[in-house]
Amino acid sequence: xxxxxxxxxxxxxxxxxxxxxxxxxxxxxxxxxxxxxxxxxxxxxxxxxxxxxxxxxxxxxxxxxxxxxxxxxxxxxxxxxxxxxxxxxxxxxxxxxxxxxxxxxxxxxxxxxxxxxxxxxxxxxxxxxxxxxxxxxxxxxxxxxxxxxxxxxxxxxxxxxxxxxxxxxxxxxxxxxxxxxxxxxxxxxxxxxxxxxxxxxxxxxxxxxxxxxxxxxxxxxxxxxxxxxxxxxxxxxxxxxxxxxxxxxxxxxxxxxxxxxxxxxxxxx
Amino acid sequence: xxxxxxxxxxxxxxxxxxxxxxxxxxxxxxxxxxxxxxxxxxxxxxxxxxxxxxxxxxxxxxxxxxxxxxxxxxxxxxxxxxxxxxxxxxxxxxxxxxxxxxxxxxxxxxxxxxxxxxxxxxxxxxxxxxxxxxxxxxxxxxxxxxxxxxxxxxxxxxxxxxxxxxxxxxxxxxxxxxxxxxxxxxxxxxxxxxxxxxxxxxxxxxxxxxxxxxxxxxxxxxxxxxxxxxxxxxxxxxxxxxxxxxxxxxx
Numbered sequence: 392x393x394x395x396x397x398x399x400x401x402x403x404x405x406x407x408x409x410x411x412x413x414x415x416x417x418x419x420x421x422x423x424x425x426x427x428x429x430x431x432x433x434x435x436x437x438x439x440x441x442x443x444x445x446x447x448x449x450x451x452x453x454x455x456x457x458x459x460x461x462x463x464x465x466x467x468x469x470x471x472x473x474x475x476x477x478x479x480x481x482x483x484x485x486x487x488x489x490x491x492x493x494x495x496x497x498x499x500x501x502x503x504x505x506x507x508x509x510x511x512x513x514x515x516x517x518x519x520x521x522x523x524x525x526x527x528x529x530x531x532x533x534x535x536x537x538x539x540x541x542x543x544x545x546x547x548x549x550x551x552x553x554x555x556x557x558x559x560x561x562x563x564x565x566x567x568x569x570x571x572x573x574x575x576x577x578x579x580x581x582x583x584x585x586x587x588x589x590x591x592x593x594x595x596x597x598x599x600x601x602x603x604x605x606x607x608x609x610x611x612x613x614x615x616x617x618x619x620x621x622x623x624x625x626x627x628x629x630x631x632x633x634x635x636x637x638x639x640x641x642x643x644x645x646x647x648x649x650x651x652x653x654x655x656x657x658x659x660x
Numbered sequence: 661x662x663x664x665x666x667x668x669x670x671x672x673x674x675x676x677x678x679x680x681x682x683x684x685x686x687x688x689x690x691x692x693x694x695x696x697x698x699x700x701x702x703x704x705x706x707x708x709x710x711x712x713x714x715x716x717x718x719x720x721x722x723x724x725x726x727x728x729x730x731x732x733x734x735x736x737x738x739x740x741x742x743x744x745x746x747x748x749x750x751x752x753x754x755x756x757x758x759x760x761x762x763x764x765x766x767x768x769x770x771x772x773x774x775x776x777x778x779x780x781x782x783x784x785x786x787x788x789x790x791x792x793x794x795x796x797x798x799x800x801x802x803x804x805x806x807x808x809x810x811x812x813x814x815x816x817x818x819x820x821x822x823x824x825x826x827x828x829x830x831x832x833x834x835x836x837x838x839x840x841x842x843x844x845x846x847x848x849x850x851x852x853x854x855x856x857x858x859x860x861x862x863x864x865x866x867x868x869x870x871x872x873x874x875x876x877x878x879x880x881x882x883x884x885x886x887x888x889x890x891x892x893x894x895x896x897x898x899x900x901x902x903x904x905x906x907x908x909x910x911x
Contacts, residue, residue, distance in 0.1 A: 465811060484811075484812060484814060487813065493805050493809075497806055499823075499828075500905055501903070513823075543905075544905060
């Protein structure tokens with residue numbers, strides 16, 4: 392796929408599978424030419440392989456959310472190119488090549504849980520019966536099958552976030568983009584959802600780009616933690632994470648703590 | 661029961677006080693008739709009251725529906741095309757400041773005296789503003805997360821308006837409608853004071869007052885009061901039906 396449309400032939404995709412995301416030497420300037428001009432990202436390059444889980448971590452203002460929004464084509468790069476699933480980011484967005492979840496669940500309060508999950512399918516013109524079946528399946532996946540008929544206002548914050556994840560997965564996208572999706576949740580709910588997310592990604596083979604400012608969250612979830620620094624936003628380190636297992640035992644493994652220390656040091660330098 | 665009882669008790673007490681005040685204070689009936697006298701007139705005139713209320717109610721309803729439809733379309737257009745919205749708000753504010761009822765005599769002269777159109781037009785114009793302004797505010801207040809989500813779904817402007825803006829603005833629409841429903845009845849009744857077809861509550865009130873039959877005039881005023889209340893309650897009911905997510909959430 393990538394050799395068809397990729398404008399960046401000099402970037403080598405991950406060896407096993409075709410790259411899911413290629414960010415090539417991207418710069419993003421907000422309010423260009425005005426007195427409040429901000430260089431948000433400078434010379435950022437990043438490749439996410441198929442099925443890979445990559446976290447972006449860094450202090451506030453380091454441009455990690457900006458980078459995610461560039462991949463999602465919610466904003467456009469000032470210079471450089473973004474390729475998603477082998478095509479320009481704009482085309483990939485129109486083809487719904489990715490699902491996205493934000494810090495706020497952003498559910499539509501006038502739709503039931505099921506119809507919230509159905510919305511992206513509805514906009515794709517999927518038939519009613521198939522929509523319903525797929526929504527039920529996704530709600531099953533996040534453990535909310537019994538709440539399909541509820542309205543979002545009747546659910547807790549953690550449950551709403553799970554619905555948002557189910558909605559992001561509904562189109563079965565090859566790529567999942569998440570912007571601090573668990574940021575507003577309590578620690579217990581957060582850890583449970585982290586495990587659920589890993590299970591879902593493993594089951595569906597989805598590539599994930601996950602923005603967070605929690606070091607432990609990044610290490611626990613990711614195959615690779617990308618560390619960013621602010622002013623201007625750029626990538627300062629890329630740390631591969633190998634854990635013996637991604638469960639309770641994994642959270643107590645020495646390798647886990649070593650990686651946490653390594654990321655912390657990378658953030659400081 | 662606990663929510664209904666206190667206002668009923670207060671209401672009955674107020675009527676009793678009113679009755680005592682008028683009879684003991686020997687207040688002339690042209691200043692303030694006793695509730696018993698008004699009550700007697702309500703009973704005597706019940707046919708006429710119902711008939712006149714139906715005529716005024718029909719005018720108010722037609723005006724309310726027509727004005728709301730135009731307001732919804734205008735608000736959708738104004739929210740869709742930014743320039744239109746910028747231009748329309750000051751215009752709407754200026755027009756809203758006009759005493760629209762004052763248009764009634766002019767409109768009455770534009771149509772035949774047997775036509776119901778002038779009263780309905782006045783009502784429609786009165787209804788337009790609260791609905792338009794409230795709905796437009798609602799249509800513009802879109803959650804930024806919803807906006808970004810719809811962009812990731814590559815949704816067109818029209819789909820966005822239909823699936824997100826409009827349902828999201830329903831609470832605002834009903835805020836406008838609640839104001840408009842009472843205004844519609846007032847406009848439909850008062851428009852008759854300025855001529856035109858004389859078959860509604862407004863005409864009955866002026867003619868009773870002209871004949872110094874004050875208790876009868878008050879009886880028709882009570883009819884107008886009930887009509888306004890009916891419209892208001894119907895709007896509240898519609899609001900609950902249209903937004904089931906609010907009802908289940910708050911109950």
